[in-house]
Amino acid sequence: MTTKQQSNEYLEAEYQEPIEQVGYDFGISRRGFVKVLGAGLLITVSAGTVLGQRGGRREMGRVQHLSQRIHIAKDGKITVMTGKVEGGQGARAELTQAAAEELHVPVSQVELVMGDTSLVPDDGITAGSMTTPLTVPPVRKGAAAARQGLVQIAADRWKVNPTDVEVRDGKIIHAASGRTLSYAELAQGDEFGAAFEQAPPADITITPVKEWKILGVSVPRPNSRDLVTGAHKYPSDIVRPGMLYGKVLRPVSYGAKLVSIDLEGAKAMKGVVAVQDDQFVGVAAPTTHQARKALEAIAQSAKWEPAVQPSSREVFDHLRSSVRGDVPKNPFAEQLANAGKVLKQTYHVSYVQHAPLETRTALAEWDDGKLTVWTGSQNPFGCRGELARAFHLPNESVRVIVPDFGGGYGGKHSGEAVVEAARLAKAAGRPVLLKWTREEEFTWAYFRPAAVIDIEAGLDPKGQITSWHFININSGPSAINTPYRIAKVDCRFVPSDSPLRQSSYRALAATANNFARECFMDELAAAADADPLEFRLAHLDNPRLRAVLEEAAKRFNWRERVKQKQPDVGMGLACGTEKNSCVAACAEIAVDREHNRIAVRHVCEVFECGTIINPDNLSAQVQGCVIMGLGPALREEMQFADGKIQNPNFKHYLVPRFNDLPELDIHLLNRSDLASTGGGETPIIAIAPAIANAVFHATGARIRRMPIRLPENVQA
Amino acid sequence: MDKTFTFTVNGESKTVTTDPERPLLEVLREDLQLTGPKYGCGEGLCGACSVLLDGKSAFSCITAVEDADKKEILTIEGLAKDGKLHPVQEAFLAENAFQCGYCTPGMVMASVDLLNDRPNPTDAEIRSGMEKHLCRCCGFPKIQKAIQRAAQAGR
Numbered sequence: 064m065t066t067k068q069q070s071n072e073y074l075e076a077e078y079q080e081p082i083e084q085v086g087y088d089f090g091i092s093r094r095g096f097v098k099v100l101g102a103g104l105l106i107t108v109s110a111g112t113v114l115g116q117r118g119g120r121r122e123m124g125r126v127q128h129l130s131q132r133i134h135i136a137k138d139g140k141i142t143v144m145t146g147k148v149e150g151g152q153g154a155r156a157e158l159t160q161a162a163a164e165e166l167h168v169p170v171s172q173v174e175l176v177m178g179d180t181s182l183v184p185d186d187g188i189t190a191g192s193m194t195t196p197l198t199v200p201p202v203r204k205g206a207a208a209a210r211q212g213l214v215q216i217a218a219d220r221w222k223v224n225p226t227d228v229e230v231r232d233g234k235i236i237h238a239a240s241g242r243t244l245s246y247a248e249l250a251q252g253d254e255f256g257a258a259f260e261q262a263p264p265a266d267i268t269i270t271p272v273k274e275w276k277i278l279g280v281s282v283p284r285p286n287s288r289d290l291v292t293g294a295h296k297y298p299s300d301i302v303r304p305g306m307l308y309g310k311v312l313r314p315v316s317y318g319a320k321l322v323s324i325d326l327e328g329a330k331a332m333k334g335v336v337a338v339q340d341d342q343f344v345g346v347a348a349p350t351t352h353q354a355r356k357a358l359e360a361i362a363q364s365a366k367w368e369p370a371v372q373p374s375s376r377e378v379f380d381h382l383r384s385s386v387r388g389d390v391p392k393n394p395f396a397e398q399l400a401n402a403g404k405v406l407k408q409t410y411h412v413s414y415v416q417h418a419p420l421e422t423r424t425a426l427a428e429w430d431d432g433k434l435t436v437w438t439g440s441q442n443p444f445g446c447r448g449e450l451a452r453a454f455h456l457p458n459e460s461v462r463v464i465v466p467d468f469g470g471g472y473g474g475k476h477s478g479e480a481v482v483e484a485a486r487l488a489k490a491a492g493r494p495v496l497l498k499w500t501r502e503e504e505f506t507w508a509y510f511r512p513a514a515v516i517d518i519e520a521g522l523d524p525k526g527q528i529t530s531w532h533f534i535n536i537n538s539g540p541s542a543i544n545t546p547y548r549i550a551k552v553d554c555r556f557v558p559s560d561s562p563l564r565q566s567s568y569r570a571l572a573a574t575a576n577n578f579a580r581e582c583f584m585d586e587l588a589a590a591a592d593a594d595p596l597e598f599r600l601a602h603l604d605n606p607r608l609r610a611v612l613e614e615a616a617k618r619f620n621w622r623e624r625v626k627q628k629q630p631d632v633g634m635g636l637a638c639g640t641e642k643n644s645c646v647a648a649c650a651e652i653a654v655d656r657e658h659n660r661i662a663v664r665h666v667c668e669v670f671e672c673g674t675i676i677n678p679d680n681l682s683a684q685v686q687g688c689v690i691m692g693l694g695p696a697l698r699e700e701m702q703f704a705d706g707k708i709q710n711p712n713f714k715h716y717l718v719p720r721f722n723d724l725p726e727l728d729i730h731l732l733n734r735s736d737l738a739s740t741g742g743g744e745t746p747i748i749a750i751a752p753a754i755a756n757a758v759f760h761a762t763g764a765r766i767r768r769m770p771i772r773l774p775e776n777v778q779a
Numbered sequence: 780m781d782k783t784f785t786f787t788v789n790g791e792s793k794t795v796t797t798d799p800e801r802p803l804l805e806v807l808r809e810d811l812q813l814t815g816p817k818y819g820c821g822e823g824l825c826g827a828c829s830v831l832l833d834g835k836s837a838f839s840c841i842t843a844v845e846d847a848d849k850k851e852i853l854t855i856e857g858l859a860k861d862g863k864l865h866p867v868q869e870a871f872l873a874e875n876a877f878q879c880g881y882c883t884p885g886m887v888m889a890s891v892d893l894l895n896d897r898p899n900p901t902d903a904e905i906r907s908g909m910e911k912h913l914c915r916c917c918g919f920p921k922i923q924k925a926i927q928r929a930a931q932a933g934r
Contacts, residue, residue: 151879151916283875290880291868291887293815293855300814308809350809352801420819420827420881420915469817469881470915501820683878683918690917713824713913721906721919 083509083566085479087453089340089486124201126184129212130259132205133162139233139247141166141173145202146186147194148178148441149284150419150471152743153680154194156284160677161199164270164277165206168233168246170285178443178465188442190473190567192642192741195676199739200269207270208263216254217244272674272735279735281679286467298439298468299424299498306426306494307336308351309487310358312344313507316706317562318370328360337361338490345483347491351498372706373562379411382515382537385560393519395530395551402521402529404590410579412514412538412769413700414563418718421469422504425484428494433460434485439468441475449478450485472691473567473744474508505711510701511568512561514538514575518583520549526591528602533580537561539572542641542748545580547602563701569691570744573641574751578769581637581752586765595636595756596621605640611669611732612638612647618728619649619667625760631656632664633761637752643740644672648689648749650725652757659778661697661771663754667728670746673737681742685729688746693725694718696751700770784848788813789857799845803837804828806844807854815855815884819913826912829885830854836892855884858891867891870929871922878916886912890926898933900926 126132134142143162149155155175163170176182178189186198210230217235218225221242228237233246249255272279289295314321321342329337329346335357336347344361348354373381399405425438434456440446443463450461463481484497499507515536521529530551535543540556556572568574588598596616603609616622616636625634631654638647651665670685698717702709710716755766764774783796788811795810802821807813807830816839819827823838830839831853858865864872867890877883886909893900893908900908905926914922 149879151877151881153878283872284877284880287872287875287877288864290877290883291855291864291871292859293813293884295880296814297817297881299818300808302812302814350797350801351805352798418915420825420879420913421817422819468879470879472915498818501822679875683875683916683921686920687878687917690919691915712822713820714822718913718915719917719919720911720913721909721923724906724919724923727920 083564084477087482089453124186124198128260129208129263131184133209135246135250137251143173144176144183146183147198148189148465149467156282157676158202159285160277160282161202162206165203166210167230170282180443180447181462185444190441192744195739195741203269204267205263208267212258213249216249278676298437298466301426301437303428303494306496307347307491308354309347309495309497310354311483315367316369317372318706319367322366322368325364326361329357332357336491345487347487347495374704375702378513379515382559387558390557391555393532394553398530398551399521403524404522407519410516410767412575414510414513415695415699416505417472417474419470422499423480424498425481426496427484427488429488435462436481437464438481440465441471446478446481453482472569476567502711506708509564509566512538512565516579522591526593538575541571542573542576546605546608546640548604570747573748577639577748578751582755585756607645608640611645611671615647615649615667615669621649631761633757635753635757635760637749639748641745644745646670646746646749648753650753650757654761663725665726669730671732672740672742674735674739675733676739682729684743685746689750690719692747692750693723696754698770786847787851801844802840803842803844803847804839813854813856826885827882829888836889866932867929870925874921874925876921876925878918882914886922
């Protein structure tokens, strides 16, 4: 086996985040060892790099035949197919609604098949809040085309004009003659097949928002009942005949190279298979317990050659000193020279983990040279590609099936577990289920990038910002541009050498960039002797962003509460826009000097993402973002030294729990005049800066670091 | 050395012969095909594996199978009776108290135990009682509402 560290610009126009694949290669030819997963710490974005194997850009959401999107069985059962997957964000409900709305049938009549590469069209990766803007429309158009095709067949049979019939509850009705035909009856006819083997017409009309009956409604997740009974089979719950449980040997530290290992200790155990393929070593056994023991037995014999790795203590210095190319200088010397005041600050954001409750899992099964893998991935077609490359197979020989899985948050874009499970299954000659442990997930999954952000701005005597220079080192360009009206603006992302493997996380770098920007705006407001709200509004033209900010301030009663001075209690606010949606948050915090902690007491957040498709689900996403965002804002931070993660567990990596819940006011603005955009990410970007600004209000101390911690002079 | 253990699982007597140290969670999932209890952390820090052991909520990932010998185990699969959901399951459904749902079986079982102890919990009691249970989608407010709803249904 050989591995390559691949750093790919993802090839979809809509999704620009790089996916750092492990780059396993289990082909015959050894192209020379580079690094294994974990050995490696890689190489991040290299702009413009594309993978040749893909053969050009994939077209997302388009189908050649209507039957690839929608199937109506002769008993009338409707099946809709999508390459999107469900990891808790609500795509299953939303896409079912989209199809039901246009087919004029109840939601309960639509079965949605998701993420099975042999059955569904490639709708692209489930990421970037793209399902709502980019997959709901083609599903609606496909469903509308199906309905129109059925109407045409019925009208032809009756020899009436299609405009004279209507469709209700899956029945086509010609009121004038009292005739009806159900979808099931039409599906039995000969005309039907031909209609569904055509491409959906490009000019299809979809139902306008004001006529929506199913979209715009809080439809629950269609498989809810199976979630509360335990009947739903998550990827880690799938069972195949004769299957074994796998474990993979991980390096003792990042970058360590395996020099030698003795597999006999495992092979001597009954029913255990052990395999070494260069740097890849793994075992498979009839139970997880036995696999664990087998791995422990051989791990003791492994000899490693460690590599030097930076630690989290020096990571920010490392990132700054390892930038690729030059950090652009502030080009606004003239504006700064003329400004009444010049402010310059640096912000730091730590690496964090997604920590989905279901760790990376894959069940792989080989049959006659063909490979089927069940896994929890946001990227089923990407996993298929990784498997095809690793085992030198054509895509047609690989099937990836993604059952609704246990959380992703941007953390499940890569296919390392599928490739590992497939390698073990190949060695065992039986299906193998590989389920990463929590420690593996915390160590060998990729991380949200750390950031070093420098901002410099000038203020004129009237309190207007005259120039703005913003540099993000390492974490990414999302939401890097300021939404504020400033005459001279220069915002740049500068890649660096990340000591940890890094990639997407809910909202990508928008969280880091918005944290730095919104904290700095607060500093500028203070320098201008202005209220943080009024200072922002004075620089803000975007009417959607103004609307959420003013609404949040009103509902929070900002203007009154910010004047009330209570010891160790503070109010802060922040806003931001990303992925064509807008958010604002106001927060009240209390400083607990004795326990050296910040208690977030009350959060009021207002969010707007165009026309709301499913209010209850959107509200849950916004709530989830705010609470999830409390973790990296206040506590979550990967600690590492000597190539080892020092807090790879929920005991030392502190994610939000019940007792962290603030009083929450979530308000959604429904802009039914605007196209729907996704809502699972942007709501996370306002909470951290609102808290940091509230800490300043309470204590006078500026915190320029995530996680936000009380400075020493504030501690008891 | 393998040993034989007998316990009642969801009302049925089961006998397994296995390593006494094996986590109960793995025996339930791999030997008895009860995949409702989930692996989340393996060290009792997330609650996804929760089952009722003699009526009390227990982390099956840190319960050795030998410690379940001769005991009564209830998993999420055994909570509904004859297709009729338990009030806590009904409440989770009514409140849509899940996103990915991976924590739901553990949350439901722990909620059943909590409400057995405190049929009328305050929100603060729910938070403290459920503090060991993680929902990474961070749907805590809806779970809290679901527990309150189930409490009301029980009154």
